[in-house]
Amino acid sequence: MLEAVERQIQHYITDLGDPDARMLYRRLPHGKRLRARLILTIAGTGLPAVKTAAIVEMIHAASLLHDDVLDEAYVRRGRPSINAAFDNKTAIMFGDVLYSKGFHELVDIDRDVARIISDAVVRLSLGERQDIVLAERFNADRTAYLNMIDQKTAALIQASAEAAAHLVGKDRRIYRTYGRNLGLAFQMIDDLLDVTEDAATLGKPAMHDFAEGKTTLPYIYLHEALKGADKQRLAALHGRPLQPEDEAWIRTEMDRHHAIERSRDEAKELIEEAIALMADAGETSLEAIARSMIERSF
Amino acid sequence: MLEAVERQIQHYITDLGDPDARMLYRRLPHGKRLRARLILTIAGTGLPAVKTAAIVEMIHAASLLHDDVLDEAYVRRGRPSINAAFDNKTAIMFGDVLYSKGFHELVDIDRDVARIISDAVVRLSLGERQDIVLAERFNADRTAYLNMIDQKTAALIQASAEAAAHLVGKDRRIYRTYGRNLGLAFQMIDDLLDVTEDAATLGKPAMHDFAEGKTTLPYIYLHEALKGADKQRLAALHGRPLQPEDEAWIRTEMDRHHAIERSRDEAKELIEEAIALMADAGETSLEAIARSMIERSF
Numbered sequence: 001m002l003e004a005v006e007r008q009i010q011h012y013i014t015d016l017g018d019p020d021a022r023m024l025y026r027r028l029p030h031g032k033r034l035r036a037r038l039i040l041t042i043a044g045t046g047l048p049a050v051k052t053a054a055i056v057e058m059i060h061a062a063s064l065l066h067d068d069v070l071d072e073a074y075v076r077r078g079r080p081s082i083n084a085a086f087d088n089k090t091a092i093m094f095g096d097v098l099y100s101k102g103f104h105e106l107v108d109i110d111r112d113v114a115r116i117i118s119d120a121v122v123r124l125s126l127g128e129r130q131d132i133v134l135a136e137r138f139n140a141d142r143t144a145y146l147n148m149i150d151q152k153t154a155a156l157i158q159a160s161a162e163a164a165a166h167l168v169g170k171d172r173r174i175y176r177t178y179g180r181n182l183g184l185a186f187q188m189i190d191d192l193l194d195v196t197e198d199a200a201t202l203g204k205p206a207m208h209d210f211a212e213g214k215t216t217l218p219y220i221y222l223h224e225a226l227k228g229a230d231k232q233r234l235a236a237l238h239g240r241p242l243q244p245e246d247e248a249w250i251r252t253e254m255d256r257h258h259a260i261e262r263s264r265d266e267a268k269e270l271i272e273e274a275i276a277l278m279a280d281a282g283e284t285s286l287e288a289i290a291r292s293m294i295e296r297s298f
Numbered sequence: 299m300l301e302a303v304e305r306q307i308q309h310y311i312t313d314l315g316d317p318d319a320r321m322l323y324r325r326l327p328h329g330k331r332l333r334a335r336l337i338l339t340i341a342g343t344g345l346p347a348v349k350t351a352a353i354v355e356m357i358h359a360a361s362l363l364h365d366d367v368l369d370e371a372y373v374r375r376g377r378p379s380i381n382a383a384f385d386n387k388t389a390i391m392f393g394d395v396l397y398s399k400g401f402h403e404l405v406d407i408d409r410d411v412a413r414i415i416s417d418a419v420v421r422l423s424l425g426e427r428q429d430i431v432l433a434e435r436f437n438a439d440r441t442a443y444l445n446m447i448d449q450k451t452a453a454l455i456q457a458s459a460e461a462a463a464h465l466v467g468k469d470r471r472i473y474r475t476y477g478r479n480l481g482l483a484f485q486m487i488d489d490l491l492d493v494t495e496d497a498a499t500l501g502k503p504a505m506h507d508f509a510e511g512k513t514t515l516p517y518i519y520l521h522e523a524l525k526g527a528d529k530q531r532l533a534a535l536h537g538r539p540l541q542p543e544d545e546a547w548i549r550t551e552m553d554r555h556h557a558i559e560r561s562r563d564e565a566k567e568l569i570e571e572a573i574a575l576m577a578d579a580g581e582t583s584l585e586a587i588a589r590s591m592i593e594r595s596f
Contacts, residue, residue, distance in 0.1 A: 018424050020431065066394060070387045089368045089430050092390055096364060096423035099394070103401040104416035111405060114412075118402035125394035126316050132387050133318065 127151025425449025
C-alpha cells in the first residue's frame with residue numbers, strides 16, 4: 001500500500017521540472033516510511049490520504065537533509081548522506097525544495113491538514129535548533145531533553161496521526177496522543193540503540209551522540225546516579241571522541257545504575273499507553289505498529 | 299505604513315514561544331522591505347495584506363539566511379551575517395523556522411495567496427540551487443542566467459504583486475508581469491553594482507560575484523564580444539580571487555565592448571515596460587516605485 005505513496009512522491013518530484021532534483025531524489029534512502037504507514041493505516045488509501053502521506057514523507061526527508069548538515073553526519077542508512085556525496089549546499093537547497101513543494105501541495109488538500117502539518121514543521125525546526133543548543137554543554141535536565149524530542153521527532157509523527165484522523169472524521173485527540181507517544185518512544189529507542197548497539201549494526205560509530213555533545217536519557221539518568229569524582233568524570237567526557245576505556249567505563253556504570261533499563265522502561269510505558277488507546281478504539285493494525293516498535297528494538 | 303508589517307512579524311516571532319528565535323530575529327537587518335511595500339501599495343493596509351506582507355518578508359529573510367550559508371557570505375548590509383556571528387547551523391535552522399512559520403500562517407489567509415506564495419518559494423529554492431550549479435563553470439549562456447534569476451529573485455517579487463492583486467480583486471496578470479520585470483531588473487542592477495561600485499559602497503569586496511564563479515550579464519556580454527586569447531583570459535580568471543591588474547583589465551574591456559551599458563539598458567527596458575503597465579492601470583505609486591529603482595541605481 002506504500003507503493004501509491006512512492007508514486008505520488010515521484011509525481012511531485014517530476015512536477016518540479018528540474019532534472020537535478022530528480023537525480024537527487026533518487027539518491028535519498030526511502031527509510032521505513034513510518035509516517036506514511038501511520039497515515040494510510042488511520043485514513044485508508046484514498047487520494048487525500050496518499051497525498052498527505054507523500055507530502056509528510058517529503059517534509060521528513062527535507063528535515064533529515066538539514067539534520068545531517070547540522071549533525072555533520074556523513075552516513076544515512078549505511079550510504080553516504082547528500083551532504084557527504086555532494087556538499088552542504090546541495091543538502092540545504094534540496095531540503096528547501098522538498099519543504100516548499102510539500103507546503104505548496106498541502107494547500108490543495110484540506111485547510112486543517114495544512115494547519116496541522118505546517119505547525120508540526122515549525123516545532124520540528126525549533127526542536128532541531130534546540131538539539132544543537134542543548135549539546136553545547138552537558139545537559140542534565142530531563143525535561144529539556146523531553147521537550148526537545150517532543151518537538152524534533154514527536155511533532156511530525158503526532159501531526160501525521162492527527163491529520164489522518166481528521167481526514168476520515170475520527171477523534172483527533174486520541175490519534176494525536178497515540179502519535180505523540182509513538183514519536184517520543186521512537187526517539188528514545190533510537191537514542192538507546194546508539195548506546196547499546198555496536199558500530200556494525202548501527203552503520204555509524206557507537207556512542208556517537210555523546211561524543212557529539214548529546215546527552216540522551218541513559219546519560220541523564222547515569223549523571224543523576226553518579227556522585228563526586230565519577231559525576232565529574234562523566235561530565236568531563238562530554239562532547240569529545242571517547243577513548244575505548246571511557247566507553248567501557250560508561251557502559252559498566254550504566255549497567256550498575258540501571259540507566260539503560262530506566263530509559264527502556266520509559267519508552268515502553270509510552271508505547272503501552274499507545275497500545276491501550278488503540279485497543280479501546282478497536283484499531284488492531286495501529287496496535288500492531290506500536291507493538292512491533294517494542295519487539296524490534298528490545 | 300510598513301510599521302504594521304513590522305508589528306505583525308514581531309507578533310509571529312513572539313508566537314513561536316522561543317526566546318532564541320526572538321534574539322535571532324532582532325539580529326536580522328530589515329532591508330528595504332521592497333516586497334512588503336509592493337503588497338501594501340497594491341492591496342492597501344487591511345489585515346490580510348499586512349499579514350501577507352509580513353509572511354513574505356519572513357520567507358525572504360529565510361531565503362537570505364540560507365543564501366548566505368550557500369554563498370559563504372559573512373556580511374549582510376554592512377553587519378556580520380547570522381552564519382558569521384553564530385554559525386551555519388544557526389542560520390539553516392532559523393531559516394527553517396521562518397519558512398515554516400510563514401507557511402503555517404499563510405494557510406489562514408487565503409487559499410490562492412497560499413498557492414501563489416508557496417509556488418514562488420519552490421522556484422526560489424530551485425533558483426538558489428541553480429545559481430550554485432551555474433557557478434561551477436564559466437556560464438556564457440544568457441538564457442540560463444535569465445532563467446536562474448527569474449527563479450531566484452523574480453519569483454517571490456512577482457508572487458508578492460500577484461497575491462496582493464488577488465486580495466483586492468485586481469487583474470492578476472498585469473501585476474504579475476510588473477512584479478516579474480521589477481524582480482529581474484532588481485537582480486540585474488544588483489549584479490551590475492558588484493562590477494561598477496567599489497568595496498566601500500558595497501560593504502563587501504567588489505567584483506566578488508565573478509571570484510565566486512558567478513558570470514552575470516556584463517561578463518556574459520564581455521565573453522560574447524572577446525575573441526581568441528582575450529576570451530580565454532577571461533574564462534581562465536573565473537572562480538578565483540582577482541588580481542588588481544586582472545580587475546582593471548576586465549573593467550577596461552567591459553568599457554570598450556559596452557558590456558555594462560548593454561546590461562544596464564536591458565534592466566532599464568524591463569523597468570520601463572513595468573512603468574508603462576502601471577501608467578495604463580493608473581497606479582501612480584507603483585509607477586514611482588519602479589522609477590525610483592532606475593534613479594537610485596544609475
